[in-house]
Amino acid sequence: MPLTHRAGKLTIVALEDAAGPFFLPRAEAFPDATPEQWATADAADPAAVTSSGEWWLRFRSYAIRVADGPVTLVDAGIGPAGSLAADWAPVPGHLPAELAAAGIAPAEVTAIVLTHLHNDHVGWAVPHDSPFTGARVVVQQADVDVYKANRDQAGQYDVLIEPLLAQGRLQVLAGDAPVAEGVRVVATPGHTPGHQSVLAEDGDESLLVAGDLAVHMIQLLDPELAYASDMDPDQARATRRRVVGEAAARGMTLAVSHLGEAFRRL
Numbered sequence: 001m002p003l004t005h006r007a008g009k010l011t012i013v014a015l016e017d018a019a020g021p022f023f024l025p026r027a028e029a030f031p032d033a034t035p036e037q038w039a040t041a042d043a044a045d046p047a048a049v050t051s052s053g054e055w056w057l058r059f060r061s062y063a064i065r066v067a068d069g070p071v072t073l074v075d076a077g078i079g080p081a082g083s084l085a086a087d088w089a090p091v092p093g094h095l096p097a098e099l100a101a102a103g104i105a106p107a108e109v110t111a112i113v114l115t116h117l118h119n120d121h122v123g124w125a126v127p128h129d130s131p132f133t134g135a136r137v138v139v140q141q142a143d144v145d146v147y148k149a150n151r152d153q154a155g156q157y158d159v160l161i162e163p164l165l166a167q168g169r170l171q172v173l174a175g176d177a178p179v180a181e182g183v184r185v186v187a188t189p190g191h192t193p194g195h196q197s198v199l200a201e202d203g204d205e206s207l208l209v210a211g212d213l214a215v216h217m218i219q220l221l222d223p224e225l226a227y228a229s230d231m232d233p234d235q236a237r238a239t240r241r242r243v244v245g246e247a248a249a250r251g252m253t254l255a256v257s258h259l260g261e262a263f264r265r266l
């Protein structure tokens with residue numbers, strides 16, 4: 001059974017699509033990190049480093065179920081063999097089997113929120129690969145615009161956005177919006193222009209599924225540390241500082257795609 005966290009009547013399940021090494025030495029991914037910061041981060045999240053010092057990533061989605069009702073899926077993993085992420089990520093992913101192990105049928109997934117459109121987060125939402133044939137897919141306009149403008153370099157617009165538009169299943173947002181009872185999208189731009197997170201909240205209990213707002217423990221410990229793949233490093237840094245600060249003040253749990261640990265209370 002995949003790891004589960006409760007927030008009141010909301011159940012959040014961590015679904016590991018895959019795990020594998022990062023394609024660069026990790027010092028290149030976080031060029032400003034010091035040896036002391038690496039040591040502290042490794043002690044806090046030991047599952048994210050190999051014995052030879054590589055960054056070992058999880059590629060995680062999270063399912064949020066409201067009581068016994070419908071399920072919102074946050075992110076859709078690296079996808080099957082031949083997916084858009086196949087040139088660097090350890091495809092095939094195992095999300096369908098993880099969902100089954102969690103007792104969730106694909107038809108129960110009524111919405112898929114994509115935190116952003118990088119290819120390791122959209123795999124199982126691509127219509128020709130997707131078991132979620134009835135789910136609406138929730139994205140931000142700013143990310144759609146980026147991939148429409150760059151459709152010659154990246155396949156996301158042609159294989160994901162355009163088919164979903166044709167099927168009437170794409171919900172395009174410009175900022176915060178509710179997705180289900182107690183579940184709302186909040187804009188957290190910087191990693192990509194339209195990066196969004198999902199706040200699951202019931203009474204005093206809350207959890208933020210934060211996508212790639214932070215990608216490694218080292219950025220939760222020091223939100224100032226930039227990640228080489230942030231499209232706008234300054235905006236990403238400002239968003240991280242704000243969100244990590246608020247989460248720490250509230251004692252909120254974060255769920256972060258690539259961390260070794262599926263749930264982290266700040």
Ligand SMILES: [Zn+2]
Nearest residue numbers: 118120212257
């Ligand atoms: Zn990612």
